Amino acid sequence: MAYGPHTPADRQRMLAALRMDSVDDLFADIPVGLRSSPLRLDPPEPEQLLMRRLDGLAAKNRVDLASFLGAGAYRHFSPPLVDQILLRGEWYTAYTPYQPEVSQGTLQSIYEYESLLAELVGLDVVSASHYDGAAATAEAALMTCRATGRGRVLVSRAVHPHYREVLRTYFHGNGLHFEEIPLAAEGSVAGTTDLAELERRLGDAENPVAGVVLAQPNFYGLLEPMRDASDLVHAAGALFVAVVEPVSLAVLAPPGAYGADIAAGEGQALGIPPQYGGPYLGILACTEPLVRQIPGRLVGMTTDVDGRRAYVMTLQAREQHIRREKAASNICTNQTLLALAASVWLAALGPHGLRDVAALGAARAAELEAALASVGVARVHAGAYLNEFAVRVPNAPAVHRELLERGVLAGLVLAEAVPDEPALADALLVCATEMTTGDDVATFAREIGALLADAGAGAGGSAAAAPVGVTA
Amino acid sequence: MAPPDLRYTKDHEWVRVEGDTATIGVTDFAANQLGDVVFVDLPAVGKAVEQFATFGVVESVKAVSDLYAPLSGEVVAVNGDLGSKPELVNSDPFGDGWMIRVKVGDTTQVDELLDAAGYEKLTAEA
Numbered sequence: 001m002a003y004g005p006h007t008p009a010d011r012q013r014m015l016a017a018l019r020m021d022s023v024d025d026l027f028a029d030i031p032v033g034l035r036s037s038p039l040r041l042d043p044p045e046p047e048q049l050l051m052r053r054l055d056g057l058a059a060k061n062r063v064d065l066a067s068f069l070g071a072g073a074y075r076h077f078s079p080p081l082v083d084q085i086l087l088r089g090e091w092y093t094a095y096t097p098y099q100p101e102v103s104q105g106t107l108q109s110i111y112e113y114e115s116l117l118a119e120l121v122g123l124d125v126v127s128a129s130h131y132d133g134a135a136a137t138a139e140a141a142l143m144t145c146r147a148t149g150r151g152r153v154l155v156s157r158a159v160h161p162h163y164r165e166v167l168r169t170y171f172h173g174n175g176l177h178f179e180e181i182p183l184a185a186e187g188s189v190a191g192t193t194d195l196a197e198l199e200r201r202l203g204d205a206e207n208p209v210a211g212v213v214l215a216q217p218n219f220y221g222l223l224e225p226m227r228d229a230s231d232l233v234h235a236a237g238a239l240f241v242a243v244v245e246p247v248s249l250a251v252l253a254p255p256g257a258y259g260a261d262i263a264a265g266e267g268q269a270l271g272i273p274p275q276y277g278g279p280y281l282g283i284l285a286c287t288e289p290l291v292r293q294i295p296g297r298l299v300g301m302t303t304d305v306d307g308r309r310a311y312v313m314t315l316q317a318r319e320q321h322i323r324r325e326k327a328a329s330n331i332c333t334n335q336t337l338l339a340l341a342a343s344v345w346l347a348a349l350g351p352h353g354l355r356d357v358a359a360l361g362a363a364r365a366a367e368l369e370a371a372l373a374s375v376g377v378a379r380v381h382a383g384a385y386l387n388e389f390a391v392r393v394p395n396a397p398a399v400h401r402e403l404l405e406r407g408v409l410a411g412l413v414l415a416e417a418v419p420d421e422p423a424l425a426d427a428l429l430v431c432a433t434e435m436t437t438g439d440d441v442a443t444f445a446r447e448i449g450a451l452l453a454d455a456g457a458g459a460g461g462s463a464a465a466a467p468v469g470v471t472a
Numbered sequence: 473m474a475p476p477d478l479r480y481t482k483d484h485e486w487v488r489v490e491g492d493t494a495t496i497g498v499t500d501f502a503a504n505q506l507g508d509v510v511f512v513d514l515p516a517v518g519k520a521v522e523q524f525a526t527f528g529v530v531e532s533v534k535a536v537s538d539l540y541a542p543l544s545g546e547v548v549a550v551n552g553d554l555g556s557k558p559e560l561v562n563s564d565p566f567g568d569g570w571m572i573r574v575k576v577g578d579t580t581q582v583d584e585l586l587d588a589a590g591y592e593k594l595t596a597e598a
Contacts, residue, residue, distance in 0.1 A: 292511065292531075317510075317536040326536070 066440035067409040068368070070388045070431025071219070071417065072133065072160050073280075076247065076357060077435060078271040082344045091340055100313045106336065107311035111299040113339040116346050120249045121263040122256025123285040127296030129339045130282025130331060133266025134166035137213065137243050139284055139329055140264040141167055143293040144211025144239040145176055146328075153178040153211045154201055156193040158218035159243055161418050167213075181212075185423065191220045191381035191390070195228060202236035209236055211262075215243035216252065219418075220429065221388030222381055223252070230259040239290075246270055246283060246342075248386055250351070250358040255285070262286045271345025272338060281338035292318055295329030357434050361387035364432035364441070371441050372430075375449030380427050388431035390414060396426050399451055406447045473592075474499065475566055479542065479582055480591035481524070486566065487542035489582055494543050497570040498530065498561060501595045506532040509561040512554045514572055519547045521574060523581050528571065530561065543581045545574035 006014075015021065027035060045053070067075065085091070090105060100107055114126040130136040141153045153171070155164055157180045164180065171178045181201065184194040193214055202209055212233045216224050226242060233240040242260040247269045255263040267281030268274065286294050292315065300314035320327035349357065365387040369379060372391055380390040393399050396413050403410040411430035418424055432441070478486045484502035488495045503509065511531040521527040521541040528539040551570050554560060560569040586594065 292513070317531045317534075322534075323536050326538075 062404075062409075065404070065407055065409040066437075066443050068411045068430040068432065068436070068440075068444060069409050070221075070433075071412040071429055072162065072266060073274040074245070074247065074269040074431065075274055075433055075435045076269060076271055076345075078273065078345060079348050081348050082271055082341055085344050086337065086341055091337060101310070104311055107299050107313065109340050109343065110297060110336060111301060111311050112347075113343045114299060116343055117246070117267075117283060117285060120246055120254060120346075121244065121283070121285045122254030123260070123263055124288040125291050125294060125298065126283070126285040127294045127298055129267070129335045130284055130296060131335065132278060132280040132282050133243070133264065133268075134160070134163040134282075136264040136266075136282030136284040137163045137241070138167045138170035139282075139295050139331075140241045140243075140262045140286075141178065141211055141213055142170060142176075142329070143262055143286065143290060143295075144241065146293050147239060147290055148208075148210040148237070150208050150210035150238075151176045152207055152209050153213065154181050154198065154209055155179070155213040156181045156198075156215065156218070156224075157183050157421070158191065158193050158220060158222070158224065159213055159215045160219045163215075163243065183421070183423075188382045189225075190383065191222050192218060192224050192383055193229065195225065195232065198229065199232050202232060202238065209233075209238040211239040211241055213241040213243060216255075217245060217248060217386050217388065220381060220390050220424075221385040221431065222383045223385065226253070226255075226260070227258040234259065244283075247354065247358050247361070250354040251362070252386065256287075261290060267338065267342050270342035271348075272341050279335060279338055281335050281342055291315065293328060294318070295327075295331045358386070360434040361432055361436075364434065364436045365389065367438070368430065368432045368436070368441050368444070371445035372448070375445050376452060377445075377448055380424065387433060388429065390424065390427045390429050392426060393428050393448070394426050394452075395455075396428050399448065400428060402451055403444075403447055406451075408444050408447050410444065410448065474501075474588040474595075476588045478566070479585035479587060480594075481540055481542050481585060482594060483540040484595075485540055485542050487582075487585065489543075489576065489579065492576050492579065493548070494545065494574045494576045495570050496527075496542060496572050496574060498539065498565055499591070499595075500565045501598075502537075503562045503565045503569070506530065506535055506537065506561075508533050509558045512558050512561065512571065514550045514554070515547050517547050517550055521545060521547060521572075523584070539571065541574070542585055543574060543576050544578065545576040547572050548575045549573035 020026065110128045113128050117126040118124065130139060144153060145151055155167060155178055167178055181198050182194050184190055184192055198212065212229065214224050214226065214229050216226050218224050230240045239261040240259060241262045241264060242255040244255060244263050244265040246265055246267055263283065263285040265283040267283045272281060284294060284296060298314050300312050302310055302312055304310040316322055318328040320330060346354065365385065369389065377391050377393060380392050396415060400410050400413050411428045414424040414427040414429055474480065478488050480486050480499065484499045486497055486499050509530055509532050513529040515521065515527050521544065523542065523544045524540055526538040527541045530537050530539055550572050553568065554571065563569065
């Protein structure tokens with residue numbers, strides 16, 4: 001079978017049949033001013049020159065850094081087995097065929113993914129799969145509105161700022177309303193969601209709440225009182241959405257254990273390398289009563305006419321090719337390859353391996369906290385964390401820049417990520433995983449300690465308190 | 473066959489009016505067109521429905537269709553059996569497959585519905 005794009009001869013034949021002279025005639029109804037101008041692209045290059053250029057671009061990646069950056073994307077060791085399986089040609093498409101049951105292998109892989117994730121989150125149903133954690137979180141919020149017939153969603157400000165940005169977009173122009181719950185400011189709960197404020201807003205009987213979204217661990221790495229929040233939410237007749245980091249679920253209570261109705265999250269941590277712009281993997285799961293509200297592919301196991309095990313796409317009537325504009329969402333491409341990567345990674349590690357990964361990250365983070373404290377860099381918050389936390393660093397953006405020069409990626413500058421949280425203006429969000437070595441920790445502590453000491457000496461004050469006068 | 477004591481919408485719902493109470497379901501024609509019904513989503517008791525506006529959803533193995541209320545009123549009963557046995561819509565659409573019971577505000581709305589002969593004519597053309 002010939003498989004190629006339309007040749008000029010093909011185009012001419014089609015245009016002749018349409019009695020048109022050019023493809024542009026097809027767009028004659030669109031005013032000229034609204035049509036896109038030609039793309040200004042560089043001229044074509046031979047493949048070998050193109051490869052050289054791409055190699056040059058790739059060489060700009062800094063792979064030498066001791067990295068403490070997390071903030072929603074986490075580095076984990078991925079055994080070569082994962083890539084070996086992913087690179088098999090049989091898998092190399094994101095698409096579920098429109099007659100999906102002919103592709104039993106594709107369906108089985110999705111079924112395996114859904115089964116593994118259901119076990120991790122402790123909920124009945126997992127769909128496969130969404131673009132990223134932000135999209136999955138926004139879909140979860142929309143689900144609460146459809147299921148309750150209400151239009152108001154409360155989202156904690158301790159949910160990742162990018163996710164809240166995407167939520168704002170999803171809630172624009174559809175008559176739905178979302179508002180943010182502030183952080184508790186002081187004491188042992190500082191940096192977690194203000195539950196008193198949550199309760200107050202849930203109490204507005206005139207304006208009932210559809211759903212409430214909290215993250216566990218939250219954006220600042222802190223553990224939220226999910227059970228208490230869940231009870232408050234359900235007492236108000238609303239649904240509870242937990243935004244989770246899947247590796248943490250090996251050691252933390254899963255959403256199903258504290259009564260969450262929906263779990264959403266970023267699946268990248270499941271062995272997918274952090275990469276700028278993705279592709280990532282959105283996790284979305286729910287309880288059985290919500291199954292008709294969940295967007296994305298659902299695969300079920302059944303038996304065929306001969307009694308053999310078979311996989312089917314199930315409850316397809318929710319989806320756009322049947323329900324058109326009333327479908328549960330416009331999701332049409334699922335991230336099957338990424339879901340497969342997550343499944344292979346989880347299967348390669350096994351439940352004990354996954355627990356080791358989570359526990360080792362937590363242990364490294366505790367070492368990091370102690371090492372930083374020894375050079376005068378203290379945590380911002382007092383509450384419990386798993387493997388990520390915020391530290392107070394005077395003049396944080398400049399310190400971060402200078403540390404890059406010294407081979408350390410010192411996490412995330414919170415002043416840039418959450419400029420609307422003045423309490424975090426001088427802070428870095430740092431994380432550790434099993435990839436973090438003792439040497440990395442020592443390097444970070446040594447370099448930041450030296451920087452702050454220099455700055456302190458220069459300003460004539462104490463190292464920890466003085467602003468850092470780093471030269472740009 | 474459309475029972476003569478019922479009235480019908482063009483969207484294939486039937487209604488039986490007794491006093492100010494109306495029982496509502498979908499016709500055998502609709503049930504046949506849908507195929508095996510697997511799920512019926514109905515409003516809660518106490519909810520208001522409006523004539524010719526959607527009040528629920530019926531889902532079969534191959535399609536999902538909105539349900540349109542033949543009359544305006546308040547839902548006073550919902551057929552709970554359909555939760556575990558949605559197939560009643562196929563096996564007994566005019567009987568055990570009923571969907572909701574509504575307390576009707578304005579019974580003259582019935583005049584805007586088809587009678588059995590009118591509905592038979594509609595489905596004969598379909």
